[in-house]
Amino acid sequence: MIATHSDIVLDDPTRELCAAVASGRLKPARLAIVAPGGYGKTAVLDQLALGCERGGVPTARFGEHDGAELVLVDDAHELAEPQLARLRELAENERTGLVIATRPWPRSADLNGALARLRGQLVLRPLDRQRVAALLGKERAGLAEFVHKQTGGVPGFVTRLATAIGEEPEIPARALAEFRPELDRLGQDTLLLLLAARAGSGLDADLLGGLLGRDHAGVADAVDAARATGLLAHDGALLPIAARALDALVPADRRLAVSQRLVRLQLRRAGPVLTLVRPLLGSGYTGTEAAAAFEAAAAEAADTDPALAARLLSAAVDAGRSPTAVGARWAEAAARTGDLDTALRLADQVIADPQAPERGQAALTAGTALVHRGQLARSAELYRWSATELSELYAVLCLVGTGRLDEARAVRLEPGSAQPPTLLSGAMSAMARGVLESVTGVASGALSTLVNAAEMLEPAGGSPLLPESPSALGALVGIHCGELEIAQALLERAIAAESGGRVLANRHRLLLAWIAMVRGDTELATQRLATVESDLTPRDWLFAVGLRAGLARRASDLAGLRTIWGEACEAVMRHRVDVFTLLPFGEFVVAAARLGDRDRLALHVRQAGELLHALGDPPLWSTPLHWSGLHAAIMAEQQAEAREHVAALASGADHSRYHAVVAEAAACWLNVLTGAVDPQRVEAAAKGLHGVGLWWDGARLAGQAAIRTTDRAAMVSLLDCARILQGRSSAGSATPGRTPALSERERQVAELVVAGMTYKQVGDRLFISAKTVEHHMARMRQRLGATSRSELLAQLRGILAEES
Structure with a gap:
C-alpha cells in the first residue's frame, strides 16, 4: 500500500512546524514554501488546510480569504500582476497568517516583496532511499534504488512512478504519459532547453545562447525556468525519468533537430561535440555536417574509449566520409579494443590507396597488430615502410625477435629533433635499448633499462597502441634471469596503470601467472590464468596453452597433458618461433618428450636454435630453452643430447648468478642420471634453484636424486630437502586421542x-x-x-x- 504525501514528503522538523500551525500554537503563521515542481507544495498546503480545520483555525485559500486567520496561497509564481499586488498588501498585514507556496522562478518584484515579509520557511527536500522504500511498501521495497535513481527522489515523481510500477525495474508508459500536461504548459524556451539538456548540452551559456537566440542573462532565466520544473537538476542534467518522458512524448524529428542544431553550433565554435554526438549514433544522421561531427567526436573519444571512437568513425563513413580518409584512425581504435582483424583490414585499405592520407600511421597500426599475431618479420617490414621515428623503434623489437641483430643495431635509438620528447617516445627509445642490451649486454643492465622505460610510460596509461609494453618485456627478462620479484612488481604496476590498454592486459596477466608456475605455486597460477579472457590473440594464446601444459606437467597429470597437446601443436603452428616466446616453446618441448611426440616439434626446435645462434646465443634468452631441452632429453633418455644442453648452459654460466646456478643444477642432473649422486652438491644446487625463483625445479632435482641414490641416509636427507623446498613438512602427526588407520x-x-x-x-x-x-x-x-x-x-x- 502506498503511503500518503504527508507521511513521506515532510521530514520531522517540518511536520512539527505544520502541527504547530494546525493547532494554533504558531499564530500568526507566516511561512514560505519555495520548491521546484514535483516537491509536494500543493500536498502540504492541503495537509495544512485539513489540520487547521480539525484544530479550529479558520483557514481559506487566497482569493476567498475574507475574515480568515490563515490564508494559503498555492502556485504564487503563476498569479497575475493585480493578484500579486493584493498578495503583497496582504503580506504587509503582520496580524494575518499567511503561507505562500511558489516555485523559485519566475519571481516578480511583488512576489519577492510578499515573501520578504514572511518569518520562516517550510523546507521540502528530495526523498532518500529509505523514504522511497516506505512509499513503495514492503512488497516492492527492493525497487527503491531504481525508483530513487530514476526520479532523483523528487516526491511527486516518486509517487507517480510508485503508483504505476509493477514488480520489475521498468518505467511503465502510463508513468511517462503523466508528464504530458507539464510539458504542454512549458514555454518554448524552457522546452528547448530541456531538449538541449537531453542532447547533452550541459549548462554551456554560449551554446545555449546560440540555440535560444538569447544573451547570457536570457540563458540564465531559461535555466532557472527549467530548474523550477523539477525536471532539471542543479548541475544541468535531466532526471532520468524526465529524459525518458521527453523521448516518449516529444516527436523524434523535433528532438533530432535540436541535437543537430547544437552540433552545428559547436562545430562552428570548434568546441567539444562528443557528448552531443554520441546520442546521434544510429539515428540516421547523415551528410557532410554529420560526418564532420562524428569524426570530431571520435577524436575526443580516441584516448579514453577506443571502442566508442571506432563506432563514431564507422558512423562518419556511413554519413559520407571516405573510408580511407579516416581508415588509419579507425584501424588504430579497432586495434586498441583487441579487434585485430578489423584493424588489419582497415589499415591495409589505407596502405593500398596511394591517395589516402596517414598511410604511414596505418602501416604502424598494421605492424603492431601483426606483432600480437606473432608475425614479427612482416611487422618489421611495415614498421620500416612507415618510416616514422616511433615505427623505427618498434622495428627494433621485431628485428631482435627474429634474429636480425645487425639491422636492429643500425636503427637510431634516440629521438631526433623533429620528434617531440614525449613520454611515449622516451619510453619506446628506452625499450628498444633494453631489448638490444638483453642480447648484447648483461641481464641486469637490460632489466634496469626496461624498468625505467616502464616507469616512464606508466602515466600514459592505456592510450598508446603498443606492440609490447616495457613492463611485459622487463618481466620476460626478469623471468629469464631469475629476478621474479622485479618481474612481478612490473606486471602488477602495469595492470594497475592499464599500460598498453586492453590489447596488452591479457599479456600482463599471463606473465604474472607464469611467475607463479615457475615458483611451483600451481594453485595461484591457475587462479591467475582464470582471469585471462577467452578470446586471445595468437601470441597470448600461445602463452595460455604453455601455462596449461606446464601446470599439467607439474601436477603429473598425463591425461590432462594429452588433452592439451593438440592445442599446443596448433598454437605452435599459428605462431612462428621468436625470442620473446621461448618460454612456452620450452614447455612444449618438455611436453613433447613426456608424450613421446618429439618429432612433432623438431622443426621448431631447430628454428629456435638457429634464431638464437643468429643473435650470438645470448645466455639470457638461450638458458631457459636449454634448461627445457635438458629435461626433454632426460625424459627421452637421450644422454648425449642432455650433455649437449649441459655444455651449452655451462658456457653461459658467467653471465649472471642465475645462469651459474642453472648451469650447476644441469651438471647435477647429468650426474644423477648416471647414478653418481653427490648429496651435498645436489642439495646445494637444489637450494640454488630455489633461491633464483625456480622452486619447483629445485624440489624436483632433490627428489629425483633421492630416488636414484643407493645411500639410505642420503635419500632421507634429499627427500627432506625436496619437501622443504616444495613447502612440505617432513614429519606427520597423529590426531590426538586416537590412532590413525594410515601413516x-x-x-x-x-x-x-x-x-x-x-x-x-x-x-x-x-x-x-x-x-x-x-x-x-x-x-x-x-x-x-x-x-x-x-x-x-x-x-x-x-x-x-x-x-x-
Missing part, C-alpha cells in the same frame, strides 16, 4: 591414488619411485584385508573421509 606417508599416497593418479604420477608428486608407491599400496591392502583393488580404494575413501 602420514600412506595417507599421502592414498589421497593421490584415490584422486585417480597413476603410481608414476604419485611418485613424481611425492618424490618417490613408482615401485615405492606400489609397495605402500600393497601394505595397506594387506593390513586392511582388502580382496581387490576396488575394495581397497573404497576402504581408503572411507578412512580419508573419517580423518578429514
